Amino acid sequence: MAQTKNFRFEELLDKHHLKKTGARLRVLSMMYSKNTATSQPDLESVMSDIDRVTLYRILNVFEEKGIIHKVFDLNGTANYAVCHADCGENHHHDEHLHFNCTNCKNVYCLDDLHMPRLNLPEGFKADSFTLYASGLCPKCSKKSAATIN
Amino acid sequence: MAQTKNFRFEELLDKHHLKKTGARLRVLSMMYSKNTATSQPDLESVMSDIDRVTLYRILNVFEEKGIIHKVFDLNGTANYAVCHADCGENHHHDEHLHFNCTNCKNVYCLDDLHMPRLNLPEGFKADSFTLYASGLCPKCSKKSAATIN
DNA sequence: ATCTAAATGTAATAATGTTGCATTTATATT
DNA sequence: AATATAAATGCAACATTATTACATTTAGAT
Numbered sequence: 001m002a003q004t005k006n007f008r009f010e011e012l013l014d015k016h017h018l019k020k021t022g023a024r025l026r027v028l029s030m031m032y033s034k035n036t037a038t039s040q041p042d043l044e045s046v047m048s049d050i051d052r053v054t055l056y057r058i059l060n061v062f063e064e065k066g067i068i069h070k071v072f073d074l075n076g077t078a079n080y081a082v083c084h085a086d087c088g089e090n091h092h093h094d095e096h097l098h099f100n101c102t103n104c105k106n107v108y109c110l111d112d113l114h115m116p117r118l119n120l121p122e123g124f125k126a127d128s129f130t131l132y133a134s135g136l137c138p139k140c141s142k143k144s145a146a147t148i149n
Numbered sequence: 150m151a152q153t154k155n156f157r158f159e160e161l162l163d164k165h166h167l168k169k170t171g172a173r174l175r176v177l178s179m180m181y182s183k184n185t186a187t188s189q190p191d192l193e194s195v196m197s198d199i200d201r202v203t204l205y206r207i208l209n210v211f212e213e214k215g216i217i218h219k220v221f222d223l224n225g226t227a228n229y230a231v232c233h234a235d236c237g238e239n240h241h242h243d244e245h246l247h248f249n250c251t252n253c254k255n256v257y258c259l260d261d262l263h264m265p266r267l268n269l270p271e272g273f274k275a276d277s278f279t280l281y282a283s284g285l286c287p288k289c290s291k292k293s294a295a296t297i298n
Numbered sequence: 299a300t301c302t303a304a305a306t307g308t309a310a311t312a313a314t315g316t317t318g319c320a321t322t323t324a325t326a327t328t
Numbered sequence: 329a330a331t332a333t334a335a336a337t338g339c340a341a342c343a344t345t346a347t348t349a350c351a352t353t354t355a356g357a358t
Contacts, residue, residue, distance in 0.1 A: 019303095019304060019354085019355050040345085050306090051306070052345095053306080053348095054306055072221045076221045076226075076227055099269070099273055110270060116265045116267075121259060121261070122287070124284065126282040128283050132280070133275040135277070168336065172337080190313095190314095200337070200338050206337085
C-alpha cells in the first residue's frame, strides 16, 4: 500500500470535531497502515518527538470517539486498533477475535470472525463480548516450521 | 459456606511442593471463598499485614503451579481466580467466559460456558482461547431494575 | 489579522511491576 | 527435640506506566 491519502484522516478528525494536528494525523496513518494493534510504546518509539503524554491523550480521545478500540494483550499491556465497523462515541463493537501471537507479540484483530451466540447463566446481562486467542501468527508459524523441520 | 477446612489447602500446597505458610493459606482461603476473581489490591486491603511484594510473589507462584489463573479486566488490571479444571504447571485451560460487571467491577469465571470451536484464518495456530463479556451481573442487574422501574 | 478554545509540552505525582538482599521460618534430618 | 538448610518473607530501591495540573502554543472561527 502506498502512502494513504491524508485527507481521509482529516475528514475523520473533522467528523469527530477534533482539530487536525500533525501528531493526530501521524498516529492515524500509522495505525491504519498496520493490520495489527499498536501499543503506546510502539508509537513512542516511532514518534519520539511527540511527548508521551500527548500520545496518551490522543489515544484516549480516539477511543472515546470510537475511532480506535483498546485491547489488552496477554501481558496486560494496552494495544489499540482502528475500529472497522460501526463504533460510535462511547459505544464500541469489537466483537471479533483478538489474536495474540506468543512469538512476535503482535495483536491481530480478525474482524471476519464474529462472536457466536452464547447463552449466559440466569441473571447475567451482557452488552459486549470479546474473544481472545493466543498462539502463532502466520508469519511466526512459518518460521518455527522452518527451523524445526 | 462455613469456613473451608484448612487442611484442604495444606494438601494443595503440599502437592505443589510449596511450604504451608500463613500468608499462602490465607490467600487460598480468600480466593476459594469467592466466586469472583480477586485483584492484588483486593488482597492488599484485606491482608494489610502482608507485604505487597509477598502477595505479588504468592500470586506468581500460584499461577506458575496452575493453582490460579490470571485474567485482565476491562481496565487492564490483573485479576486472579482459582483454576477449577485440569490446569497444570505452566499449562492453563481457562477456556471459559470471563464476565466483567461494569457496575460492581467483579470478574466472574463462568466455567460451564466453554469455548465454541472456531475456524481461524489460514496460518493462525491457536493454542488457547479466552472469552470476555461485560455487562451487568445478576446482583447489579437486579439493583438497576429496582431503581429504574 | 486576531481571538479563543483546544491541543500540546513540561513537570510532578500515583500506582504498579519487579529485583536484590538480609532476615526469618517451615521442614527435613539427625 | 535440636538444628541445619532451602524456601519464604520483608524491606528498600528502582522501573514503568497511568494520570493530573498548569503554562504555552496552535488550529480554526471571526
